[in-house]
Amino acid sequence: MTYFARRAVHSALVLLGVSVLTFILFELAPGEFFSDMRLNPQLSPQTVSALRAHYGLDRPLPTRYARWMRSVANGDWGYSFAYNQPVLPLIWPRAKNTLALTTTALALTWLIAIPLGTFAAIRRNRFADKTAVAASSVLVAIPDLLLALGLLILALRTGVFPVGGMISLNHSELSFAAKIKDLLQHFTLPVLALVMATLPIFFRHVRASMIEVLALPSIRAARAHGISRNRILIRYALPAAANPLITLLGLSIATLLSDSLLIEVVMSWPGLGTMLLESIVARDLYVVIGAVMQSTLFLLMGNLVADVLLYLNDPRLRGSTV
Amino acid sequence: MSKTAKAAMLLLCLAYGMAIFAGFFAPYDYAEQDREHPFAPPTRLRFVDSTGKLHVVPFVYPWRSKENTFAEYEADVLHPVAVTFLVKGGEYKLLGLLSCNRHFLGVAAPARIALLGTDGYGRDQLSRLIWGGRISLFAGLVAAAVALGLGMLVGSVSGYFGGVVDGVLMRLAEVFLAVPWLYLLFAVRAFLPLRISPSEAFFLLVGVIGVAGWARPARLIRGVVLAAKEKNYVLAARGFGASHLHILLRHILPQTWGVFLTQAALLIPQYILAEVTLSYFGLGVAEPVPSWGNMLGSLQQYHVLASYWWMLAPALALIPVCWAYYAVANFAHERLEFLH
Numbered sequence: 001m002t003y004f005a006r007r008a009v010h011s012a013l014v015l016l017g018v019s020v021l022t023f024i025l026f027e028l029a030p031g032e033f034f035s036d037m038r039l040n041p042q043l044s045p046q047t048v049s050a051l052r053a054h055y056g057l058d059r060p061l062p063t064r065y066a067r068w069m070r071s072v073a074n075g076d077w078g079y080s081f082a083y084n085q086p087v088l089p090l091i092w093p094r095a096k097n098t099l100a101l102t103t104t105a106l107a108l109t110w111l112i113a114i115p116l117g118t119f120a121a122i123r124r125n126r127f128a129d130k131t132a133v134a135a136s137s138v139l140v141a142i143p144d145l146l147l148a149l150g151l152l153i154l155a156l157r158t159g160v161f162p163v164g165g166m167i168s169l170n171h172s173e174l175s176f177a178a179k180i181k182d183l184l185q186h187f188t189l190p191v192l193a194l195v196m197a198t199l200p201i202f203f204r205h206v207r208a209s210m211i212e213v214l215a216l217p218s219i220r221a222a223r224a225h226g227i228s229r230n231r232i233l234i235r236y237a238l239p240a241a242a243n244p245l246i247t248l249l250g251l252s253i254a255t256l257l258s259d260s261l262l263i264e265v266v267m268s269w270p271g272l273g274t275m276l277l278e279s280i281v282a283r284d285l286y287v288v289i290g291a292v293m294q295s296t297l298f299l300l301m302g303n304l305v306a307d308v309l310l311y312l313n314d315p316r317l318r319g320s321t322v
Numbered sequence: 323m324s325k326t327a328k329a330a331m332l333l334l335c336l337a338y339g340m341a342i343f344a345g346f347f348a349p350y351d352y353a354e355q356d357r358e359h360p361f362a363p364p365t366r367l368r369f370v371d372s373t374g375k376l377h378v379v380p381f382v383y384p385w386r387s388k389e390n391t392f393a394e395y396e397a398d399v400l401h402p403v404a405v406t407f408l409v410k411g412g413e414y415k416l417l418g419l420l421s422c423n424r425h426f427l428g429v430a431a432p433a434r435i436a437l438l439g440t441d442g443y444g445r446d447q448l449s450r451l452i453w454g455g456r457i458s459l460f461a462g463l464v465a466a467a468v469a470l471g472l473g474m475l476v477g478s479v480s481g482y483f484g485g486v487v488d489g490v491l492m493r494l495a496e497v498f499l500a501v502p503w504l505y506l507l508f509a510v511r512a513f514l515p516l517r518i519s520p521s522e523a524f525f526l527l528v529g530v531i532g533v534a535g536w537a538r539p540a541r542l543i544r545g546v547v548l549a550a551k552e553k554n555y556v557l558a559a560r561g562f563g564a565s566h567l568h569i570l571l572r573h574i575l576p577q578t579w580g581v582f583l584t585q586a587a588l589l590i591p592q593y594i595l596a597e598v599t600l601s602y603f604g605l606g607v608a609e610p611v612p613s614w615g616n617m618l619g620s621l622q623q624y625h626v627l628a629s630y631w632w633m634l635a636p637a638l639a640l641i642p643v644c645w646a647y648y649a650v651a652n653f654a655h656e657r658l659e660f661l662h
Contacts, residue, residue, distance in 0.1 A: 138641075
């Protein structure tokens with residue numbers, strides 16, 4: 001277990017590093033939330049400087065950082081100027097929406113990629129495989145922005161799916177079943193965009209590692225023993241191919257979160273990405289820091305989960321490194 | 323070189339060539355407006371006229387607005403206009419130096435041609451696409467040069483000297499890699515002024531992308547340097563008393579060539595997309611100077627997105643560009659990275 005303790009401490013240190021980095025960037029920033037107020041003739045310079053003092057912006061960087069750390073300990077994560085309330089209660093509902101979107105998309109991507117990749121590996125260099133590989137290389141080249149915009153056009157033109165957002169305006173009046181249906185309808189397009197953005201990479205890796213595993217002597221031996229093909233695939237090939245895929249899972253969380261930011265904003269999904277962009281435009285810098293920290297936290301947690309999965313899947317790890 | 327790689331290289335040369343000589347290839351200036359023709363659909367090149375006669379030189383029917391409508395047009399079949407190569411048009415500076423007024427393709431004024439339609443101000447979408455390529459394609463290239471330059475410097479110093487320097491630099495890289503890429507990019511952008519002039523914007527974006535992106539190439543190059551510095555000929559050179567700088571430049575950095583090229587071919591499209599994303603959200607290059615990102619920005623209005631498909635042209639242009647870079651990256655990865 002010491003291995004995981006070490007990893008957790010390491011993650012915490014990285015998170016600390018990210019917070020220091022964002023604060024240094026913050027310090028270098030020429031403008032801030034209150035700079036525009038100075039241009040407002042109705043506000044006296046005294047009022048503006050009093051406001052700045054109230055939020056502690058007149059203090060030097062180390063003091064501000066210490067204050068912020070204290071507010072993180074309190075569960076506030078700093079203070080939003082634009083919303084005039086602590087950052088965490090603002091960010092957390094948004095972060096949950098992003099989490100819901102990305103985990104659904106991730107699960108769906110794996111559910112499609114594993115059978116598809118395995119199938120392509122079995123039929124290597126035959127028509128179905130070549131088609132799938134060609135399709136994936138085209139899909140890789142399509143920018144996420146175009147995917148999201150294309151799906152939005154679909155929504156606008158057909159009217160089957162809602163155009164952006166997470167719930168309808170009348171959501172609170174709906175019955176329970178209708179609420180679920182409403183949510184699912186709003187989920188469909190952003191999830192679809194995310195799946196299309198991440199699927200080709202996963203598919204290629206599943207295919208490559210399946211091809212490698214299927215060539216192993218152990219699989220040949222299993223086949224020679226007359227074990228059925230499906231049983232070989234599920235019982236022997238898949239666990240053997242899983243290691244690089246779990247590593248990929250950890251690495252892909254970063255891509256997934258990035259893709260999600262773009263898709264959220266384009267499809268007006270009320271997630272962390274939309275919040276980040278809104279706060280950048282409003283120069284609400286503590287919210288920017290909060291959103292960046294939250295996304296980093298997701299990424300680090302995803303990596304930890306991947307580590308645990310790797311540990312569970314690969315007995316070799318349990319003896320040596322752990 | 324494989325056929326795919328050749329085709330990809332050709333495509334990239336074509337795209338960058340058109341961007342460099344944007345004034346020549348674009349029929350009009352990027353800011354030239356035609357308020358009578360907002361959102362005009364693409365003009366079709368025709369060879370057969372309304373009487374069924376075949377023409378060798380293509381011609382177009384210019385758009386005429388339908389009476390009492392907004393942005394609805396019909397082809398003016400009574401006034402066909404011949405398309406001419408090397409047509410005389412608006413003045414521009416070739417490569418920023420030579421004054422010139424010949425355009426690759428166009429029609430004689432006052433008729434106008436819009437092969438990719440027009441935007442909300444009646445500006446020719448094709449011209450803006452070509453001029454915008456100048457910003458977007460080169461932003462990717464220069465940003466990749468910045469990121470790879472920083473990565474090369476940090477990676478080689480870190481890998482070669484090791485010790486505390488290595489420890490500090492690599493911990494810093496870990497911090498940069500721990501933030502999801504777009505979040506990092508937006509965060510770095512967040513702390514800079516929002517409203518800036520287009521020429522400042524280019525360098526600002528390139529700087530922001532480069533600073534956000536140095537960590538991955540640095541780690542990869544460090545890996546290559548670590549392996550290279552244990553090679554016998556490097557040890558021999560050191561034994562003969564060669565200086566650190568000489569060893570780095572003469573013996574070690576040439577080994578990173580394959581990784582460098584592969585990374586470049588992967589990072590450039592990623593950074594082109596980064597510029598497009600930032601400009602799309604209004605955090606990059608501002609109007610009237612076109613970039614592929616801010617051209618797509620008008621699609622944030624749903625009526626534009628739903629009705630005028632040609633406004634998607636910059637996003638569609640990204641597909642072949644990205645495809646070509648990935649093909650080159652594949653080639654570089656297979657052929658160059660394992661040479662040493």
